[in-house]
Amino acid sequence: xxxxxxxxxxxxxxxxxxxxxxxxxxxxxxxxxxxxxxxxxxxxxxxxxxxxxxxxxxxxxxxxxxxxxxxxxxxxxxxxxxxxxxxxxxxxxxxxxxxxxxxxxxxxxxxxxxxxxxxxxxxxxxxxxxxxxxxxxxxxxxxxxxxxxxxxxxxxxxxxxxxxxxxxxxxxxxxxxxxxxxxxxxxxxxxxxxxxxxxxxxxxxxxxxxxxxxxxxxxxxxxxxxxxxxxxxxxxxxx
Numbered sequence: 001x002x003x004x005x006x007x008x009x010x011x012x013x014x015x016x017x018x019x020x021x022x023x024x025x026x027x028x029x030x031x032x033x034x035x036x037x038x039x040x041x042x043x044x045x046x047x048x049x050x051x052x053x054x055x056x057x058x059x060x061x062x063x064x065x066x067x068x069x070x071x072x073x074x075x076x077x078x079x080x081x082x083x084x085x086x087x088x089x090x091x092x093x094x095x096x097x098x099x100x101x102x103x104x105x106x107x108x109x110x111x112x113x114x115x116x117x118x119x120x121x122x123x124x125x126x127x128x129x130x131x132x133x134x135x136x137x138x139x140x141x142x143x144x145x146x147x148x149x150x151x152x153x154x155x156x157x158x159x160x161x162x163x164x165x166x167x168x169x170x171x172x173x174x175x176x177x178x179x180x181x182x183x184x185x186x187x188x189x190x191x192x193x194x195x196x197x198x199x200x201x202x203x204x205x206x207x208x209x210x211x212x213x214x215x216x217x218x219x220x221x222x223x224x225x226x227x228x229x230x231x232x233x234x235x236x237x238x239x
Contacts, residue, residue, distance in 0.1 A: 045075050098239075099147035115142035115154070122169035124159035124208075124217070131170050134158045134220055141170075141223055143177065145230060149239040151177050153206075153226035164217040166208050173204035176238050180231025184209070187225060190216020200228060 048059045049066035050073075057074075060066070066073040096107035118141040121131040133140045134156040141155030157170065182201040187209075189196050194216045197209030206226070208214055214221070230238040 044078055046078055048074050050074060110147050112146045113144050115144050117142045118155070118171045121157070121171055124164040124168055124170075125162055126165070129159060129161045131157045131159060131164075131221075138220070139224075143173065143226075145177055145238075147239065149230045149233065151179075151228055151230050153223045155223045157221050157223065158219060159217045159221070162218050164208050164214045164221070166210050166214065168208050170198065170206045170208065170223075173200065173206065175204070176236035177230055178202055178204040179228045183228040185225050185227070188220075188222045189214055190219045192222075196221070198223070198226060200226070202231075 045062065046059065047062055047064065048057050049071040050057050051071055053070070091104035094104045096102055096104060096110075099110055100107040101110035102108045121141075123129065124131045131141075138156035139154045141153070141157050143151055143153045145151050151173070179200060180202060182199055184197055184199045187196050187198045188194075194214075196214040196217070198206055199209060200206045206223075208217075233239060
């Protein structure tokens with residue numbers, strides 16, 4: 001059978017009637033139960049004619065004849081045989097997990113865990129001054145981890161008796177709430193009139209940065225900017 005002489009150049013050496021017939025035979029086998037015919041009236045079948053020279057396929061209506069000298073008739077099913085039943089045919093009532101809560105088929109986003117209030121504050125200056133919540137209308141120091149593994153911190157704290165010293169631990173995060181590597185963040189002090197830095201390492205210690213930026217901490221140090229990803233993932237409950 002001659003090769004195709006029209007159409008894209010890259011296709012011409014490969015598209016022959018034999019190739020088309022082979023491809024259609026494979027498609028027929030996959031579709032399941034397809035067969036060649038020149039006539040038939042079932043709406044469940046697709047009728048087509050394949051040009052012997054070019055391999056072009058044209059669809060025809062049921063009962064229509066192909067050009068016998070130029071075309072070959074093919075018919076295949078619109079729908080293949082039904083597959084075997086799956087092992088998980090339904091998820092109705094199955095509990096959702098991870099970042100989802102509720103049951104399928106209509107789960108919802110899981111609510112974040114409750115805030116963990118900080119109760120064991122570290123020393124902010126010698127000899128024995130400890131950080132404490134600022135109190136009043138300001139938020140207390142607390143943290144939580146969301147379903148995606150981000151640890152969020154809030155709160156306004158103060159160093160009673162004077163400004164805080166650098167390098168002192170404010171409090172320590174428990175395992176599962178610590179970063180895999182150190183993270184540094186800006187911490188507004190004295191209601192935004194000055195700024196310092198805080199950092200948290202893989203040990204979980206949240207510590208103060210340079211002393212020059214902590215002027216005013218006897219009045220207020222905000223922890224609202226502290227946020228980081230817990231790590232390593234999959235350890236101590238870190239997602």
